[in-house]
Amino acid sequence: MSWKDIIGHGSQIKFLIQAWKTNRLGQAYFFHGLDGVGKRTIAVEFGKALLCQSARGNFEACDECPSCKLVDVDNHPDLQRHFCPRDVHEFPRELMKEICDNFSLKSSRGGAKVLVIDDCDLLNEESGNIFLKSLEEPPPQSIIFLIGTSVERQLETILSRCQKLAFHGLSNAEVELVLSTKNIEGVPDLKRIASACGGSISQALMMTNPEFSKIEEFFLTEIIAPVPDPVKLIKMVVDFVENAGKDSSSQRGRARWLIQCVLAWLRTQMIVKSNGSPNPSPRFQLPGTVEMGKVLAMIEACFQAENQMQRRVQLQLVIQWWIDGLIWADTVAPFSSPVGHV
Ligand SMILES: [Zn+2]
Secondary structure (H helix, E strand, O other): OOHHHOOOOHHHHHHHHHHHHOOOOOOEEEEEEOOOOOHHHHHHHHHHHHHOOOOEOOOEOOOOOHHHHHHHOOOOOOEEEEOOOOOOOOOOHHHHHHHHHHHHOOOOOOOOEEEEEOOHHHOOHHHHHHHHHHHHOOOOOEEEEEEEOOHHHOOHHHHOOOEEEEEOOOOHHHHHHHHHOOOOOOOOOHHHHHHHOOOOHHHHHHHOOHHHHHHHHHHHHHHOOOOOOHHHHHHHHHHHHHOOOOOHHHHHHHHHHHHHHHHHHHHHHHHHHHHOOOOOOOOOOOOOOOOHHHHHHHHHHHHHHHHHHHOOOOHHHHHHHHHHHHHOHHHHOOOOOOOOOO
């Protein structure tokens, strides 16, 4: 892999390379932004170039030296990648202690040391404090990349010692380009997926899964049925997210994916209703339709659910409130005028 194989984030990559070229590389960077847009890939690629034994002109890893080959198989002793274990909700202090002890050792191959820590949203006060020492007294020639979804969720003590770099969702064209390199068979509507995935490759990949399409169609059909069954729908969605495994970020990914699907469908409804044109490429032939007031209220319910997920409200509760919000959207009617209450 080289920089040109990375799609999107040109200015962030340029910024890092420029910092290296002008000898102004920071000791710690915090990459923040949506999941699945390439933050970790860029951190690792940067570390690889830094450790490469024959890096080419534009700070480019050679891909051939022993160091590059070790990074490619995630076995380079001086480039460590860590993330929160799948079965816990917070970064365990023991693991963080181990990471820091290891990082403080001398470089094994005599060059730089690179530490990449993903899931920084899950650092708690305890693991954060342990990590603080590594941030304050990093080993010589080392660089730390921390990865999280938003600045708001980080501990101020950590954040204040890092240079922050924001990563935005990829454009539709960039998502399409990435998907076209993945050899996904039998997915004719890459354009639709690219426009509905919110700029996240991990979301887009979920959408290419035929099993997920079935879930999407079933959910949409049920939610606009004349008499939807909230209990059945909540159970279905909870089962679906829990089938992602114990990893809370995978579970949230699935929930976010379904919310994005509903939002994409609601947006199509708005276009059809506002300009009267038929849906240009109907994804599913759903048996019903929804009034404009309800469409807007349903969109509001989706935004609220996304907001609650960002604030780490318990996922089951988010799902329950979201589905109730979708079903009862027209009775709540947040966009109607308050007539009848005089
Ligand atoms: Zn190399």
